[in-house]
Amino acid sequence: MRDKVLLTHKFVELIPRELEANTIYVSVAYATAIHKCCCGCGNRVVTPISPADWKLIFDGRSISLDPSIGNWSFPCRSHYWIRNNRVVWSDQWSDEEIDAGRKKDARATAAHFNRKNAGKAEGSSSAKAKKVNNNGLKSKIKKWFGVKTLD
Ligand SMILES: [Zn+2]
Numbered sequence: 001m002r003d004k005v006l007l008t009h010k011f012v013e014l015i016p017r018e019l020e021a022n023t024i025y026v027s028v029a030y031a032t033a034i035h036k037c038c039c040g041c042g043n044r045v046v047t048p049i050s051p052a053d054w055k056l057i058f059d060g061r062s063i064s065l066d067p068s069i070g071n072w073s074f075p076c077r078s079h080y081w082i083r084n085n086r087v088v089w090s091d092q093w094s095d096e097e098i099d100a101g102r103k104k105d106a107r108a109t110a111a112h113f114n115r116k117n118a119g120k121a122e123g124s125s126s127a128k129a130k131k132v133n134n135n136g137l138k139s140k141i142k143k144w145f146g147v148k149t150l151d
Contacts, residue, residue: 009026031049
């Protein structure tokens with residue numbers, strides 16, 4: 001069993017360059033949350049908030065992220081949920097399970113964008129512009145931090 005980890009959350013407009021440990025930074029403007037891997041390895045974990053990525057729940061006191069966070073690209077390969085500012089550790093996944101999870105994610109993302117495209121066909125140019133803009137921001141954030149994200 002791992003140690004119990006309690007997180008603090010901070011709502012920020014811009015993500016600070018130096019992240020404090022056990023702190024989850026949430027930028028509503030960028031629809032992104034970022035924290036240092038809860039195992040203590042110090043890697044930055046970026047969780048974009050969107051219907052195809054993570055869902056952020058703020059109950060007025062604490063934060064939850066859904067689904068779980070699997071840091072397969074880090075050496076620690078830690079896997080946990082963030083529930084009400086608590087880290088709930090999961091078992092490490094086998095390679096097969098990681099693979100299955102990735103395929104499931106890919107399907108969810110494809111379904112999401114298919115739905116978006118269907119909406120676009122109905123001819124909302126503002127929705128289209130917004131989508132392009134969002135993607136631009138996302139990649140900007142990724143480049144900015146030089147972070148390998150989970151997708
Ligand atoms: Zn770690």
